[in-house]
Amino acid sequence: MSTRRKSMPAPAAEAPRRAADRIRDTAFELFYREGIRAIGVEEIVNRAGVTKPSLYRAYESKDELVADYLRDYHQRFFQRFEAPAAEHPDDPKAQLLAYLDRLAVRASSEGYRGCGLTNAVIEYPDHAHPAHQVAVDSKQALRERLREMCRGMRARDPDELADSLLLLLEGCYVSGQTFGEGGPARVLGTAARRLIDAAL
Amino acid sequence: MSTRRKSMPAPAAEAPRRAADRIRDTAFELFYREGIRAIGVEEIVNRAGVTKPSLYRAYESKDELVADYLRDYHQRFFQRFEAPAAEHPDDPKAQLLAYLDRLAVRASSEGYRGCGLTNAVIEYPDHAHPAHQVAVDSKQALRERLREMCRGMRARDPDELADSLLLLLEGCYVSGQTFGEGGPARVLGTAARRLIDAAL
DNA sequence: TGACAATGTTACCGATCGGTACGTACTCTG
DNA sequence: CAGAGTACGTACCGATCGGTAACATTGTCA
Structure with missing residues (x-):
């Protein structure tokens, strides 16, 4: 859902955007970096330079803001995940490995905070x-996409390979933030190649 | 005067233990099942059938109680992790696979809540x-133990194999609670065997 | 019996939580 | 210019957070 402005083609460039946008961006940053439960609405609006009523005009509740953050994360994630497709058309193996290799670097650097969706599942274990x-739906979509890619690789058992790779992926997200630099995340690419090669 | 039963020196075996023990056990259960940040001290003492002062006589703060819970979890974890050693002496591969096979079952069942230590890292991203x-220390110990086992397997590159297996492990913990029954955790054993066989 | 340690009871604290009633300033339109 | 509608801020709400003070009660052991 987007607030479309009518005429007035944007005064300049960006700085004093709408309150809702500032809240959205600030919340994204804070929720991801510090964790969702650790951040109160007060801190969000303070850092965004707006006030609480502005937040509650744009979102029904904090939970709705959180859900929106996660939908946003989901979208950005799949953008990153599918980005290598352009460089390797019709080569799902190369596409996946390209993403994994980039991820391995990010996840092995200091201050990495893992996957916002995975983190959300853990912060909110209540299925309701x-x-x-939102987070589980996103993960299910990822699982399905991985299966599709493994079928494209002509794996003997695509579902099994996809699940194995998903384990590595998720392991990389959480180990990244546990160990930081020089952590186990560095072997992600190698391990994935081993599993893929053994499955074709 | 009061309607509550008086002395009754332990009617059966264990029920009315020390307040500190009841708090410890209740906190363990609640922190693990619901998440640490989601549980307040009030709820802990209510469910434990004690009062807040009792909690603060045994622990300096909630944070200390949390740290104690995690140390407890660490101990129970390694107990489970090393349990198969008795059945497979001098066979680190069989030991590890035995643990993984049991884990795969647990992690693929409804209501699984993953590893309390991993969850804690995510709930408290602040390194201080x-x-x-406590959680990171435990994970580092696990990494070291895995390396030791991989050396025992005579792997070509034990550290790399250990890290690969650690990724699978952590992936299993988090995917277990994301997908529940029929989730990717089911392939843990197969994937681990593939990686081990390829590394010897 | 008396002393002591452990626990319960009650009532509170300041801070922060998510959330809102209501007033104000700007801008677009007639 | 008048008026409407939009966008935002000030000030506040009750609930809950982690944590504490003061005192009553209990079981144990000497």
């Missing part, structure tokens, strides 16, 4: 919570 | 927080 649901 | 530190 909107944050949990 | 005691919970974060």
Whole structure:
């Protein structure tokens, strides 16, 4: 859902954007870096330079803001995930490995905070919570996409390979933030290649 | 005067233990099942059937209680992890696979909540927080133990194999609670065998 | 019996939580 | 210019957070 402005083609470039946008961006940054439960609405609006009522005009509740953050994360994630497709058309193996190799670097650097969606599942274990649901839906889409790619690789058992790779992926997200630099995330590419080669 | 039963020196075996023990056990259960940040001290003492002062006589703060919970978890974890050693002496590969096979079952069942230590790292990303530190220390010990086992397997590159297996392990913990029954965790054993066989 | 340690009871603290009633300033339109 | 509508801020709400003070009660052991 987007707030479309009518005429007035944007005064300049960006700085004093709408309150809702500032909230959205600030919340994204804070939720991801510090964790969702650790951040209160007060801190969000302060850092965004707006006030609480502005937040509650744009979102029904904090939970809705969280869900929106996760939907946003989901979208950005798949953008990153599918980005290598352009460089390696019709080569799902190369596409996947390209993403994994980039991820391995990010996840092995200091201050890495893992996957916002995975983190949300852990912060909100209650299956009824909107944050949990959005995150799980996203992960299910990822699983399905991986299966599709493994079928494209002509793996003997595409579903099994996809799940194995998903384990490596998720392991990389969490190990990245546990160990930081020089952590196990560095072997992601190698391990994935081993599994793929053994499955074709 | 009061309607509550008086002395009754332990009617059966264990029920009315010390307040500190009841708090410890209740906190363990609640922190693990619901998440640490989601559980307040009030809820802990209510469910434990004690009162807040009792909690603060046994622990300096909630953070200390959390750290203690994690140390407890660490101990129970390694107990489970090393349990198969008795059945497979001098066979690190069989030991590890035995643990993984059991884990795969647990992690693929409904309501699985993953590893309390991994969850704590995500709930407390701040490296200075005691919970974060205890959890990371435990994970580093696990990494070292895995390396030791991989050396025992005579792997070509034991550190690389250990890290690969650690990724699978952590992936299993988090995917277990994301997908529940029929999730990717089911392939843990197969994937681990593939990686081990390829590394010897 | 008396002393002591452990626990419960009650009532509170300041801070922060998510959330809102209501007033104000700007801008677009007639 | 008048008026409407939009966008935002000030000030506040009750609930809950982690944590504490003061005192009553209990079981144990000497």
